[in-house]
Amino acid sequence: MSEWTPDVARLQALADEEWLAVQRHYCGRLMAYVARRVADREAREDVLQETFLGALRGIAGFDPSFTFEQYLFGICKNRTIDHLRRARARTLSAGSDEDAPPPLDSLARETDTPSRIVGRRELAQSGAQLLADVLRQWVQETWQEQEFTRLAVIEALFSGGWRNRDTWKRFELRDETSVAGIKFRALKRLRELAAERDPEGALSRMLAEALDSGEGDVHFDVGELWKRARVSCPARHWIARLVAGTLPEGPREFVRFHLDELHCEWCQANRDDLEQSCSRCSSRCRPRPCATCTRAAARRPGVRRQHRSNGRRSRCGGPPA
Numbered sequence: 001m002s003e004w005t006p007d008v009a010r011l012q013a014l015a016d017e018e019w020l021a022v023q024r025h026y027c028g029r030l031m032a033y034v035a036r037r038v039a040d041r042e043a044r045e046d047v048l049q050e051t052f053l054g055a056l057r058g059i060a061g062f063d064p065s066f067t068f069e070q071y072l073f074g075i076c077k078n079r080t081i082d083h084l085r086r087a088r089a090r091t092l093s094a095g096s097d098e099d100a101p102p103p104l105d106s107l108a109r110e111t112d113t114p115s116r117i118v119g120r121r122e123l124a125q126s127g128a129q130l131l132a133d134v135l136r137q138w139v140q141e142t143w144q145e146q147e148f149t150r151l152a153v154i155e156a157l158f159s160g161g162w163r164n165r166d167t168w169k170r171f172e173l174r175d176e177t178s179v180a181g182i183k184f185r186a187l188k189r190l191r192e193l194a195a196e197r198d199p200e201g202a203l204s205r206m207l208a209e210a211l212d213s214g215e216g217d218v219h220f221d222v223g224e225l226w227k228r229a230r231v232s233c234p235a236r237h238w239i240a241r242l243v244a245g246t247l248p249e250g251p252r253e254f255v256r257f258h259l260d261e262l263h264c265e266w267c268q269a270n271r272d273d274l275e276q277s278c279s280r281c282s283s284r285c286r287p288r289p290c291a292t293c294t295r296a297a298a299r300r301p302g303v304r305r306q307h308r309s310n311g312r313r314s315r316c317g318g319p320p321a
Helices: 008-012 016-035 042-059 068-092 103-110 119-142 150-160 166-172 176-197 202-213 220-227 236-244 249-260 265-285 291-297
Strands: 306-308 312-316
Touching: 008 016, 008 042, 016 042, 016 265, 016 306, 042 068, 068 265, 119 150, 119 176, 119 202, 119 220, 150 166, 150 176, 150 220, 150 249, 166 176, 176 202, 236 249, 236 265, 249 265
Parallel strands: none
Antiparallel strands: 306 312
């Protein structure tokens, strides 16, 4: 089961059918994201409407280095922050307790990370793109090798800003030197991937300096870039299998770590949407499960599952791994 993505060219041409498909496909997960931050239902719907309007107005300048989902969620996050700021201003003008921590602070604040590198502005954009590409490729390689503990350790260090001591205890490694070894091998592979993508070598050399020591001509916040580019976010069908209870132990532990300990807001919104969808389906369509659960359950190649509903049989195959 491949993740549907819209035709950006048709969206830029303002094709009504394509924009309606975008609303149908992304409305649930966007609403789940907003619902975690905005209590009032009408306000949530306003934020969602402003998100789609913002997407429509900005689609001409769409940056293809990001996915459409990243583009849409970025707008949604900004509109949510705008709403919380307005709500806070109204509350303060009414004489509420100014010492209460505003919810938008935790949403908008940038967290510090262990890998911050600063450099020449003219190279920053190219360097950031190269770094995002090699991080994403490393994650894909590590996932394919089923080294999910290694993946979680690097995500904890780079994206979560965890210390070595906390990391080895959480993953029950031998000691801090085990964490250092995992990080050393990951950095070595990242340097190799950067060199492969940058034949001239200028960016890859500066990137190697950045990854090794945090110093050099170009500075990047690796943790912020990791989050913004969503390099380790699992595809939606993996989250669907987690919700359905059919995800194998290795990827299940990583996806849970990504969701529940590093608190990826985009993947949490996907999980909320899938859980709500399955809950609605369960209440309306028993005994037949929803399509998401059915596809996730039939995950092994060649396996076909049968379900009965009103005396009829339906068959479905699982999503590709």
